[in-house]
Amino acid sequence: MAFLTLKGVCKGYGAGDQRTEVLANIDLEVARGELVAIVGYSGAGKTTLISMIAGLLRPDSGSLTLNDLEITAPGPDRGVVFQNYSLLPWLTVYENIHLAVDQVFLNWTPAKKQQHTEKYIAMVNLAPARDNRPGELSGGMRQRVSVARALAMDPQVLLLDEPLGALDALTRATLQDEISRIWLQDKKTVIMITNDVDEGIYLADRIIPLSAGPRATLGASVTVDLPRPRDRKAMNHLPRFKEIRREVIEFLLNRGAPQHHAVSRKLCLPDIEPEDLTHPRSRAARRGPIRRGEIKRETIEVDS
Amino acid sequence: MSASSPSSSSSSSSPSTSAIWRVRLQTWLLPFAGVVLVLILWSISSRTWSRNLPSPGKTWEVSKPYLIAPLAKRGELDQGIGRFAWYSLWLVAKGYAIALLVGTPLGFMLGRSKLFARSFDPIIQVLRPVSPLAWLPLGLVLFEKSQPAALFTIAICAMWPTVLNTALGVRAIPQDYLNVARVLQLSRSKTFFKILLPATLPYMFTGFRLSLGIAWLVIVAVEMLTGSPGIGGFLWQEYNSLIYEHIILCILTIGLVGFLLDRAMSAVEQRLRAA
Numbered sequence: 001m002a003f004l005t006l007k008g009v010c011k012g013y014g015a016g017d018q019r020t021e022v023l024a025n026i027d028l029e030v031a032r033g034e035l036v037a038i039v040g041y042s043g044a045g046k047t048t049l050i051s052m053i054a055g056l057l058r059p060d061s062g063s064l065t066l067n068d069l070e071i072t073a074p075g076p077d078r079g080v081v082f083q084n085y086s087l088l089p090w091l092t093v094y095e096n097i098h099l100a101v102d103q104v105f106l107n108w109t110p111a112k113k114q115q116h117t118e119k120y121i122a123m124v125n126l127a128p129a130r131d132n133r134p135g136e137l138s139g140g141m142r143q144r145v146s147v148a149r150a151l152a153m154d155p156q157v158l159l160l161d162e163p164l165g166a167l168d169a170l171t172r173a174t175l176q177d178e179i180s181r182i183w184l185q186d187k188k189t190v191i192m193i194t195n196d197v198d199e200g201i202y203l204a205d206r207i208i209p210l211s212a213g214p215r216a217t218l219g220a221s222v223t224v225d226l227p228r229p230r231d232r233k234a235m236n237h238l239p240r241f242k243e244i245r246r247e248v249i250e251f252l253l254n255r256g257a258p259q260h261h262a263v264s265r266k267l268c269l270p271d272i273e274p275e276d277l278t279h280p281r282s283r284a285a286r287r288g289p290i291r292r293g294e295i296k297r298e299t300i301e302v303d304s
Numbered sequence: 305m306s307a308s309s310p311s312s313s314s315s316s317s318s319p320s321t322s323a324i325w326r327v328r329l330q331t332w333l334l335p336f337a338g339v340v341l342v343l344i345l346w347s348i349s350s351r352t353w354s355r356n357l358p359s360p361g362k363t364w365e366v367s368k369p370y371l372i373a374p375l376a377k378r379g380e381l382d383q384g385i386g387r388f389a390w391y392s393l394w395l396v397a398k399g400y401a402i403a404l405l406v407g408t409p410l411g412f413m414l415g416r417s418k419l420f421a422r423s424f425d426p427i428i429q430v431l432r433p434v435s436p437l438a439w440l441p442l443g444l445v446l447f448e449k450s451q452p453a454a455l456f457t458i459a460i461c462a463m464w465p466t467v468l469n470t471a472l473g474v475r476a477i478p479q480d481y482l483n484v485a486r487v488l489q490l491s492r493s494k495t496f497f498k499i500l501l502p503a504t505l506p507y508m509f510t511g512f513r514l515s516l517g518i519a520w521l522v523i524v525a526v527e528m529l530t531g532s533p534g535i536g537g538f539l540w541q542e543y544n545s546l547i548y549e550h551i552i553l554c555i556l557t558i559g560l561v562g563f564l565l566d567r568a569m570s571a572v573e574q575r576l577r578a579a
Contacts, residue, residue, distance in 0.1 A: 054487065055486075056483055056486060056487070073486075074483075074486040074487045074489070075487070075489055076487065076488060076489060078487070079487070080483070080487050082480055082483065082484075084478075084480055086478075086480035086481060086483065086484050088481060088484070088498075088499065088502070088503075090502040090503075099488065099498065100488055103488045103489065103490060103494075104488070153488075
């Protein structure tokens, strides 16, 4: 029996004419202790999907269950690492994480809560910055605080919404290693949203592509059976890596690609024919611009 | 400092003397020159087109007893300028407190509840531009005595910046912070004190500062109309007694006190920002 199940989940926004179906028929099963990466286009509905798993949004139809219990509201059993970190800027690193600990472990003594908070600050290597405010931290450090806060809640599922999206490539690599290391310690169930296929393959046990919107669906999941610990440099040469990558990208670019529609319109061209400057001016041309009215049919491709 | 630029060759030590003189110019000399210019214009005006306007010299002569003994009390309406300022400030403090106590929760409700906002926004927009001089008679009708009427007027005029800025601050809270509150399942009071209040504080303070400015403005008008002891009352009384020098003294005092109040608020704001 899967740990987290999504069945036939659909979500749309707007009403009547303006309605867009963002997600259609999402089916997902995640086993306990798995790290699943969902890869997709920007604006495809990845954040919508993760918000629904977190309980921040309700689906229009379909069901989401965690441990056979329906997900109806947000809670600390599903820790979320938001795309924009969402650290409270008037609290220090310690206080941000302590807020979560305080809220979840109500029966603990203050000393135990402090110890727990310090443990997670140390786990993300931020002990020197313990009393800094988020405004005094770099993007990578803020993200680590966000991860520490989510982990300190001891959630059943960890949801990462494009956690490394706002960082430069070099910091991303460092933080990918950190996430990998932290995950290996606890082996929590993690669902990670990313737009980087390589990142997904590097970190995940399974990688699932999400097609482009509207009406985005999940493609077939690809098991990443590369041995752990994974070496970024060596990985590039492994044939299995290339195979996985090709499969995922093939789905994203072909079957899951944004749909193009051909739109045909009648155009009325302007009334004056532009002068052709490459030809020597003939006597006729010296008379002045020639007026031509012309009706033309143009076909252009539009992203749906 | 690049060795190639000729302008920096004269300064061998840091900071350069030209920089020191520039700072002195901006901080002291230019403002001083501005004040001197205004005094000259004032002096010229009092000699030429406005004979009733007392000259700077005369103003100083007649105002001296009030300035030199600011806390003296010679009679009910003949006290040192410090005492008058104190009466006004005390009244402002009370009215301002009422404005904040009423305005801040109102602002919060406006920001949080769309229903509330839609119901009361038109009323607020209509009441906002009403001058204190129009509220005062209503206050007298409602409360009959001049002190409560004055407090009512100050409160209702000074309230609006607080209300609107607080509402703006609440609406401007990023959805992300509210999501954090939801994921952590924070209780309503915890959400308020730990997230809503700190996030709105900068906006609230802008409102507080503007409200203080308006409260100080209103007190003068109110005192003039009700004749209560204070700077405004003194001003109007001296106008009726034809001692015009004191009008100018009052104007300058009002301006100075208002400026100091604004500075004080600004300092408090900085303290809270850093904290």
